[in-house]
Amino acid sequence: MAVSKKTVNIKKGDTVKVIAGKDKGAEGKVIAVLREEERVIVEGVNRIKKHVKTQTQSGTTGGIVTTEAPIHVSNVMVLEDGMPVRLGFKREQVEKRRPDGSTYSAERSVRVSRKTGKEI
Structure with a gap:
C-alpha cells in the first residue's frame, strides 16, 4: 500500500491570519510546518505553558516555559497585502x-x- 504525501500550501516564513479557534483574528509568521500532521506553528499564536525539568549537565534550570503549540492548517490563511487569500x-x-x-x-x-x- 502506497503512503500518500500530505500537501500543505503554507511555507515557513509566510505571514498568516488565524480564522478559527481561540486565537481567531491573530496574525503571525509561520515558524515551522509539520507536513505529516498537517499543522503549522505560528509565532505568538496558540501559546501554552509547558513544565520543563532541570538539566544538570547543560546548566539549564527547570520551571514553566511558555511556547507556541501547533495549529491545524485549515485554521489559518496566508496574508497578501494585509488581506487573507x-x-x-x-x-x-x-x-x-x-x-x-x-x-x-x-x-x-x-x-x-x-x-x-x-x-x-
Whole structure:
C-alpha cells in the first residue's frame, strides 16, 4: 500500500491570519510546518505553558516555559497585502542552464493568489 504525501500550501516564513479557534483574528509568521500532521506553528499564536525539568549537565534550570503549540492548517490563511487569500498553483516556463553552459526550457510550479493572480 502506497503512503500518500500530505500537501500543505503554507511555507515557513509566510505571514498568516488565524480564522478559527481561540486565537481567531491573530496574525503571525509561520515558524515551522509539520507536513505529516498537517499543522503549522505560528509565532505568538496558540501559546501554552509547558513544565520543563532541570538539566544538570547543560546548566539549564527547570520551571514553566511558555511556547507556541501547533495549529491545524485549515485554521489559518496566508496574508497578501494585509488581506487573507486562498492559494492556487500555476505552471510557469523558465530557462535553466546546464553545467556546460547550454540552456533548456523547463516548467516550475508557483503559488499564486486566487483573488489577484499575483505570485506569492
